[in-house]
Amino acid sequence: MERIYLAHLCIAVLCIKLNRATDTLYAPAPDTMDISKDLVAASAAPLVLAILAEGDSYGYAIIKRVGELSDGRLRWTDGMLYPVLHRLERLGYVEASWATAETGRRRRYYRITKAGRAHLTTQREQWQAVDATLRGIWRELTPAQALG
Amino acid sequence: MAKHDDTLEAQIAQWRAYLRRRPAIRTADVEELEGHLRDQVTALVDAGLAADEAFLVAVKRMGSLDAVSREFAREHSERLWKQLVAAPESATDAERKASSVEVLVVFGLAAAAGLAVKLPELVGYAPLVDVDEELSPFYIRNMSFFVLPLLAAYFAWKRRLDRAGCVRLALAFSVAALVINVFPFTPDGHTTVLATLHLPIALWLAVGVAYAGGRWREGGGRMDFVRFSGELFIYFVLMALGGGVLTAFTIGAFAAIGADVEWFAQQWLLPCGAMGAIIVGAWLVEAKQSVVENMAPVLTRLFTPLFAAVLLTFLGTMIWTGSGINVEREVLIGFDLLLAVVLGLLLYAVSARDPHAPPDAFDALQLLLVASALVVDGVALAAIAGRISEFGFSPNRVAALGENLVLLVNLAWSAWLYARFLRGRGTFSALERWQTDYLPVYAVWAAFVVIVFPPLFGFM
Incomplete structure (x- = not known):
């Protein structure tokens, strides 16, 4: 919970790096916490890349994994994941290939590339830097100060 | 469950x-x-x-x-931006395979057409260009046969035409080839030129039968062929422009290093390219009919008002100055071409219109165009009738007059049907049906000029 708020504050910095394609990923389900649209957009690419770093996956499974990782607090509009995946593919961070799934239908599997891993590493460093900065001020800020 | x-x-x-x-x-x-x-x-x-x-x-x-x-x-x-990629992203492997087979067939046929046009020269039967650097008579007569049978074969293959249909097509092409090569034409004779000009028109109908597959008897199949013809023409013009640029660069680049390759451009690039382009163009129209906006109707929309304005101004000027048409040698052919253009505008407007839509301003404009063309043509015909009664019949005059009649009948009846439709008494489909039913008339007239005219006028 705290991390989410942390990141919320640093969104102005990250906005610059955002790709607009992820803007509308954000569509909160009524029962979930209202995570800002920009925040969802900013985290989409690193989150997808990190999930693919765990192993090859496909759209539906990625969405499911995001749900698990965030305890259901981070909800994406499912259809919006695919333009993000296609953008990552265009940038060369992931590769896609069609394969027949256990259901017998064709499914498009995504695999992270070397460039994708490198990008994930830099992203990770940046997020950690922002996170550490915010943690610092969080610690020094007394609740009374924070509330004004 | x-x-x-x-x-x-x-x-x-x-x-x-x-x-x-x-x-x-x-x-x-x-x-x-x-x-x-x-x-x-x-x-x-x-x-x-x-x-x-x-x-x-x-x-x-x-x-x-x-x-x-x-x-x-x-x-x-x-x-x-709708993409013109060779194979569309199709869902199934079977479709992908079929489209790659088609690419092979098309480029095979295009190469065959390019080779066919060179073959008579390579085996020493007839030169492509004669001493005056003009196409030799053999080539002028037979130009249609280098590519049109291959085009028909492509569609026969694509539409899986039945055996009887293939035999009929082969027969039509054989008879035409026989007539044009066996008749004792005199070089540069009037009937020779007429037969050469009309042969492609007649054969184009044979291509149409192949194109429509089993649907030639239906109005829809014929209308699709009309659309196809318009789009193919536009693709061909575009490819010709590209070919011109390619030729200019080829000649220019080699001239820069002191090599003259103009002979190559003239003897190979131009004839083989032109023949191949017709096949490739046909394939592009086939493959892309859903991808690219059809251009012929768009051009029709642009030019219908302009042609109507020109014709009306012409009529107005004629009445104002009171001057009659100066009957020159080329005038009749000029008016035939005018009617053909107006008919083309009408045909492509019809081909792209939703038959169920109510009449609108464009329909009125279309009728105005047809009516003014009819009046202009009527004036010209009256002038020419005088000339014929004075100088008698020649093959050229009869052919031009016949064409005029064929086009005039179509346009007059179209105007009638259009007027009925505008007044809400008839349907647009009636006009569409009239146009598609009329298509064979052009081919029959063209075949008549090719087959009957030469003996009729003693091969003069």
């Missing part, structure tokens, strides 16, 4: 159809999104939801199709 599955499948099919209509979302993307939807539905059903509930939830989670397709468009902006 089976019933539920059917309902679910129907719902998914409907959703898929909505998705397919978005230009930014390709077939492969639709498949990917559908897979997602199905996974989601399965998971929800496993969790205890009914199939229809699961479908609704899954669709909701997928997000609004407008928003999704907007994101796809942002990521793939090039898709909104």
Whole structure:
């Protein structure tokens, strides 16, 4: 919970790096916490890349994994994941290939590339830097100060 | 349960159809999104939801199709510019395989056409150009036979024409080839020139029969052939422009290093390229008819008002100054061409119009164009009739007069049908049917000029 708020504050910095394609990923389900649209957009690419770093996956499974990782607090509009995946593919961070799934239908599997891993590493460093900065001020800020 | 599955499948099919209509979302993307939807539905059903509930939830989670397709468009902006890629991204491997076989067939036929045009020269039967650097008489007479039979063969193959149809086509081409080569034509004779000009028109109908496959007897099949002809013409002109640029660069580049390759451009690039371009153009029109906006109707819309304005001004000027038409040698042919252009404008306007739409201003403009063309032609005919009664019949005059009659009858009846339609007494379909029913008349007249004129006028 705290991390989410942390990141919320640093969104102005990250906005610059955002790709607009992820803007509308954000569509909160009524029962979930209202995570800002920009925040969802900013985290989409690193989150997808990190999930693919765990192993090859496909759209539906990625969405499911995001749900698990965030305890259901981070909800994406499912259809919006695919333009993000296609953008990552265009940038060369992931590769896609069609394969027949256990259901017998064709499914498009995504695999992270070397460039994708490198990008994930830099992203990770940046997020950690922002996170550490915010943690610092969080610690020094007394609740009374924070509330004004 | 089976019933539920059917309902679910129907719902998914409907959703898929909505998705397919978005230009930014390709077939492969639709498949990917559908897979997602199905996974989601399965998971929800496993969790205890009914199939229809699961479908609704899954669709909701997928997000609004407008928003999704907007994101796809942002990521793939090039898709909104409809792409002319060789093989479309088709869903199944079978389709992909079929389209690659077709590419092979098309380029094989194009190469065959390029070779065919050189063959008589290579075996020493007839030179491509004679001493005056003009096409030799043999080539002028036979130009249609280097490419049109191959084009017909392509469509016969593509439409899986039955044996009887293939035999009829082969027969038509053989008879035509026989007539044009066996008749004792005198070089540069009037009937020779006329036969040469009319042969492609007659043979084009044979291509049309092959194009329409089994649908030649239906108005729809013929109208598709009209559309095809217009688009092929536009593709051919575009390819000719590209070919011109290629030729200029070839000659220029080699001239820069002191090599003269003009002979190559003239003897190989131009004839082989032109023949091949017709086959390739036909294939492009076939493959891209759903991808590219049809151009012929667009040009029609642009030029109908302009032609109507010119004709009306011409009529007005003629009445104002009181001067009659100066009957020169070329005037009759000029008016034939005018009628042909007006008919083309009418035909392509008809081909692109929704027959069920009510009359609008453009229809009135179209009628105005046809009516003014009829009046102009009537004036010209009266002038020419005098000339014929004075100087008698010549093959050229009879041919031009016959053409004029053929076009005049069509336009006059079209004007009548159009007027009825505008007054709400007739349907637009009647006009469309009249146009498609009339198509064979042009070919019959052209065949008549090729086959009957030369003996009739003693091969003069």
